[in-house]
Amino acid sequence: MEPEVTIKRRKSRQIHVGSVPVGGDAPISVQSMTNTDTCDVDATVAQIRALEGVGADIVRVSVPTMDAAEAFGKIRKQVSLPLVADIHYDYKIALKVADEGADCLRINPGNIGREDRVRAVIESARDHGVPIRIGVNAGSLEKELQRKYGEPTSDALVESALRHAEILDRYDFQDFKVSVKASNVFMTLQAYRKLASQIEQPLHLGVTEAGTFRSGTVKSSVALGGLLMEGIGDTIRVSLAADPVEEIRVGFDILKSLNLRKKGVNIIACPSCSRQNFDVIKTVNELEARLEDINESVDLAVIGCLVNGPGEAREVDVGLTGGTPNNLSYADGQKSHHIKSENLVDELERMVRAKVARQREDEEKGVILRSE
Template sequence: MYRDHTKVVKIGDRVIGGGNPILIQSMTNTRTEDVEATVSQIRRLTAAGCEIIRCTVPTMEAALALKEIKKQISIPLVADIHFDYKMAIAAMENGADKIRINPGNIGSYERIKAVVDTAKERNIPIRVGVNSGSLEKELVEKYHGVTAEGIVESALDKVKIIEDMGYDNLVISIKSSNVLMCAKAHELIAQKTDHPLHVGITEAGTLYSGNIKSAVGLGVILYQGIGDTIRVSLTGDPAEEVKSARLILKTLGLRKGGVEVVSCPTCGRTKIDLIGLANKVEAMVANYPLDIRVAVMGCVVNGPGEAREADIGIAGGDGIGLLIKHGEIVQKLPEDQLLDALRTELENWNE
């Protein structure tokens, strides 16, 4: 498995690579200059399960704000730099635990070296990011279009620039909104480097399409043992990114913890508002730190059997509800009491 062979990189008080657990990242969408709003969002994301947070640093005011933000949060902070090398240096001087740059956007050799020298002095990792949307013209021509091979060559060229400056505390990210191209690029680069990989499908889209593209892309990549930290990119509340990332890792067996909800599709036998009930259950169980499976079934005919593999389940139909544990009916009660009965069971689960 590739993950066992990547180098270990320390980001703040966390580590990635070397077979360590895959960490979940997200990015704030507040103005970084607004310390209060940014800290508030980071705390909310931390509570949702975010383990590394990235903030954009487009101005010197934003770089200076990192110092105050750092004091009020508990997870590592990554500074996202797009063009100005001075912002990268200022971000590191103000406490960034890692910086994200594309050396191609930073400018001259001297400017890149100034950034690398500051990172080296402070032993701050650099994430080298390459996006298919900004692939160099010569590589597009060489490969007759934007290709996985071109993305990989671009990324490794950027990595070599920094390695030749005597620094290898690096994380690589190669992103594309084309799911299959992104998967192929990760398969190729995993064979060519031992730097940890930050994996994500860029510009994945809205909550609906973005979740599907991210789940498919990340599923294909992570299942091969490739990837050390992930971000699900969604056009929406960053908390949704974290929620999706947790579920993707849990579904692949790469993360334990958290209640998993399974529910049957609606059919002609369904006599209750199954969709509404399943959504209520999913919202309710988010607050319980239990590693269990909860089933929500739409009829009392097949409910107990279908819920057998779950730790606990509920089934409803025509005013009557069943509470099911490990496939056995333990309680019959009015349908409108199902949710409260399930809540009581969860609250007393470990007793």
């Protein structure tokens, strides 16, 4: 078997967003952002819970007004996930949400304005023990940098980020993370690469305005995948013009594909062709929907025929190879039993859930043994 490639991660300083460590040797966290009206507390709480349901580590909530800041406080009390308050310019909103229990402030210090206001926000973050995220975006670069560079470039993004970082540094505030997002994949890659060698803080990766579910997923996978393979990135957000729940799913899929996080059922499936002994596409789509609630790491291979079936099925927790007259299942790398095509979805679901139950039992035994 091909030896597993280990990605050597850039060593960053660790910060905490609520209970979630970001940077250092912490698992790469996956986050999304609500797209409800923040003042609609019930809708926003429901969306945060939906994101929690699919495994989100952190959720960002936009706080454009003082009314939204009030609502943020109410939301904070009803959910357990760490919340990042997204603020632009208005330092009073930043102070308010820090008091209301925000776990991180996304605000660019250079945009706050007067020095006393900058100081007030930084001191408030320090007093509450919350980090700041500097979020630089190619679409909203400072006018001065737009003039200097003529158009958004990776150097302009990095210069902007470093300017904001220098302000925090001046106040000896080191608990921050930084993003330098562009909608262009190459600009994003270059900006993060350049920034990674210039600061020690964790990096929040993302491609901004990435697009629809399909094109956004592709762009994010290429850009974030490239950076993550180079060891760059401590937390990720996949931006999609789609349900935020999908952002979390795609984020985890990117990390799973690089063995950086293991969460949920990893389905390996052949694309199918006329050799298939059952309808591969229909089967895997049904299985994906049925197994969505599982957070444990399970590898499941569903392969249409004997050409590649046994080879793949033997390497995973639960495997299936199409065959005539019946398909053959594998459990933990060993041949298990034959399954008729009409029973495939039910039976493979049962086998995956049985595997999860065994994993949980082993974990409990391990906990008991460790505590003895």
